Amino acid sequence: MHGDTGCESAGQASADAVDRPDPGSGPRGTDRWRALAVLSLAQLMVILDSTIVNIALPTAQRGLGFSDSDRQWVVTGYALAFGSLLLLGGRLADFFGRKRLFIIGVVGFAAASALGGAATGFPMLLVARAAQGAFGAMLAPAALSLVSVTFAHDAKERGRAFGIFGAVSGAGGAIGLLLGGVLTQNVSWRWCLYVNLVIAAVCLVGALVWLQAGERPQRVRLDVAGTLTAVAGLVGFVYGLGNAASKGWGDGRTIGPVAVGVVLLVAFVLIERRVADPLLPLGVVLDRARGAAYLAVGISGIASFAVFLFLTYYLEVTLRLSPVQTGLAFLPMVAMLMVGAIVSGAALLPRVGPRPLVPAGCLIGAVGMAMLTGIEPTSTYAGGVLLALLVMGFGFGLIFGPAQNAATSGVGSDEAGVASAMVNTVQQIGGSIGTAVFSSLSATAMSNYLHTHGPAATQLATINSYHLVFWIAAAVLLAGAVLAAGLFRSGPLPVGADAALVTVH
Template structure:
C-alpha cells in the first residue's frame, strides 16, 4: 500500500463498496443541473412565441432560475449538512423533476416563470449535496482524483452538452422536451441514490440552523445576481441597478458580521478565509466569467454570422467538451497525486487563455477547422485540467460536517461568475459593436454587412477581456494556492484545527 502524507478525512467513505456506483448517479444529477443552465437558451425563442411571453419579460425565463439557484445555494448546502446529504440529494432530484414537468406543461408566462424558479430552488439543494457526497465518500488520494476528474469534466462541459441537447430537442421534437428530458435523468439518479449511496454518519452536522444567516445570504446573493442580470439590459448606471448592488453589498456585509458572531453559522468563516479554498473560489469564479462569455458569443457568431442551425451550433461545441473530458479525466487525474494543485490550475487557466486568444482573430469568414475547433480544444483541455483539482481542493480537508456548505461555495462562485460574465462581457461587446458601426456608417455600401462586421468586432473585443480574466485566474491560483507539498503545512493553515490544514495527500512510490 502506498504511504501518504498530509491531512486526510476519515476513511469510512473509502470503505463503502458502492461508492463507484454512487458516483454514476451523482454525476448524472450534476450533468442535469449544469446542462439546464444552457439547454433552455436555445429553446427560448420558440417557447416565447408559443406562450406569448413579451420581449421585456423573456429574460426572466433565464433570470428566475439564476436567482433562485444562486440565492439559495448556501442554504441548500447547509441543509445537506444538517439533514443528511443523501436525503437532500434525493429530495432535490424529485423536486427538480416535478418543476421540470411543470415547465414542460406550461400554458402561460406565469406558469413558466414559476417552474423555472422552482427548478433553481431544487437545484440549489441538489448541487451542493452532490459535491459534498463526493467529498465525504472519496477520501483516498488516488480514488478522489479519479472521482473528481469525472465530476470536473461534467461541471465544466455540461453547459456545452446543454447547447447540443437543446438544439436537437428544439429542432426535431419540441421546446417542451428541453424540460421533460430532465425527468428520466432525475428518476434514474434518485432511485440509484436511494439504493446505493450510504453517507458516513460521522459527516452529519447536528448544530442548529442559522436563520439570520439564511435570510441575509439569500437576499444578498439574489440582489447580487439580479444586479448583474439587470445591468445587462438596463445599463450599469440605471438607478435601480445601482440600488440593487448597494443593497447586495450591505446585506452580504451584514451576513459576514453575523457569521463571525453566531454560535452555529450558516457559513463558518474558516471555510471561506483559508487561503487555499479562498484561492479556489476566486480563481474559479473568474474563470467562469470568461467561459460564460464564450458560450454566449460563439453561439451568436455561429448562428447569426455563419448561419448554423441550432443542432449544428450545438455540435460545433464538441471539441470543447472533448478537451474538458481529456483535461479532467486524463491530465488532471494522472497528475493530481504527483504535483501541487496550483501546478495544474495555473497552467490550465493559461492554456485556456491561449485558446481564447486564438478566438480574438475571428472574422466573418473564419475557418471552423482552422481556428474555432483548435481554439475550443485548447480551451477545453485547459479548463478541464484546472477544474478537476479545483473541485477537489475546494472541499478537501474541510470538517466533514461543513462539506455541504463548502460545496455550496464552489457552486456560488460559479453562479455569480456566470452572472457577471454574461452581463459584463455582453456590455463590452455591445458597446464595441455600437462604436464600430457608428464610426463607419456614413460610407457603408452594405449596412447588413457592416452590422455583421460590427457584431464580430464586439465579440472579439470582449474576448480580449476574457483572455485577461483567465490570466488573472492563473495568477491567483499560483499565488494563493499553496497546498499539496509533502510534509509541509500550507501558509495560512490553522494551528489547531485539522479541518483547516488541507494538504492533498502526496503518494510516495
C-alpha cells in the same frame, strides 16, 4: 517531553477520527464508482438546465405567447433561485443529511421540470423555472459533498473522482446547448424540461441503491439572520447584474439592486463572525487553498460564459449554423475538457497538487481565448474556431477538477455541504458577472464602431465587439493564473489524517 506526547496524542486522535468510517462517507468498493456516476449525472442535470432552455426560448415564446421582456425571466428566474439559495442548500445538507437532501432535490427538480413542460402560460413556466433553481440549490451541493466524503481517504481515487465530476460540471453548459437544439428541432421545446424526468428517475434509483444511508443530522440551530442576508444579498447582486446587460450600468434598476446586494453580503460576513452556528463558517473560505480554489472557479465561470454566449452568437448569426449544428460545434471542446479534467485529476493532482495545474489551465485557456480574436465574417468553423475550442477545453479541464477537489479538501464532515455550495455559488456569480460585463462591453464596442464607420458596417462592428470580449476574457484568465500560482500551496492536497490536521489547525 510531556508536551510532545500530548501533541502526538492529539494528532493520533485526529487521525483516528478521519480513519474511522464516517456514516456519510459513502459506499465501498465498486459501488463508490456507481455512486459517482449517479452524482455526476445529477450534477449534469442541474448544469445543463442553465443552457438547455436558451435555444428553446424562441419556440416556447411563440407557443405560449409571452413578450420579449418576459423571455429573459425564464433564464433569470432559474439563475436567481439557484444562485441565491445555494449556501442554504449546502448547510441544509450538513444539518439534515447529504443523501436525504440529495433525494429531495432530485424529486423536487423532476416535479418542477414536469410543471414547466406542461406550462400553459408564462406565469406557470416562470414558477417552474424558479422551483427548478431552488431544488437545484439543494441538489448541487449535496452531490458535490457526497463525492468529497465518499472519496475522502485515497488521494489517487479522489483525484480520479473529481476529474470525472469536474469534467461533467464543465461540459454541462455545452451539452445543454446541444441537447436543447436536438429536442427543440426534432421533438418539442417542452422536452427540454421533460428530459429531466428521465435523468431524475435514473438518479433516484441509483441514489437508493448505491448511496450509503444518510448520516445522523446535527442538532444545531439554523442561522436565520445569516440565511436572510445571504439570500437577499445574492438575489440583489445577481438581479442587478442581470439588468446591466439590457438597462445599462447607470440605470437605477442595475445600481440599486447591486448596491443593496453588496451591503447585505457585507452584513452577512459580519453576522457570520459572531453567531454560534454560522450558515457559512468563515474558516471554510479563509483557508488559503480553498480560497484559491473558489477564486479559480469564479474566474473560469466568468471566462466560460464569454465562450458559450458570444461564440454561440457567432456560430448561429455569422456562420448561420442551426441550433443542432451549434451544439455539435462545442463537442470537441467538451471532449478536450474531459481529457484535461480526468488526466489532471487522476494522474497529476495526487503527485503535484493544484498549484501547477490550475495556473497552467488558466494560461492555456487564455491562449484559446486569444486565438478566437482572429475570427472574421469570412472565417470557417474548421479554420477559425475548432483549434481554439480544443485548446480552451483542455485548459478548462485543468481548472475544474483540481479546483473542485481543493475547494472541498481539508473540511470536516459537518462542513462538506457548505464548502461544496460555495463552489457552485462562486461559479454562478462568476457567470452572472461575465454575462453582465461582457454584454455591456460588447454593446459599447459595437456602438462606437458604428459611430465611426457608419451603419453599413454592422457585421464588422459585431465581430469587433466579439474580439474585445475574447481579449478581456483572456486577460481575466491570465490574472487567474497569477493569483492561483500565488495562493495555492505547493505539493499534493491533504487527505485522510492530513486533512483532519489541516482542519484542526
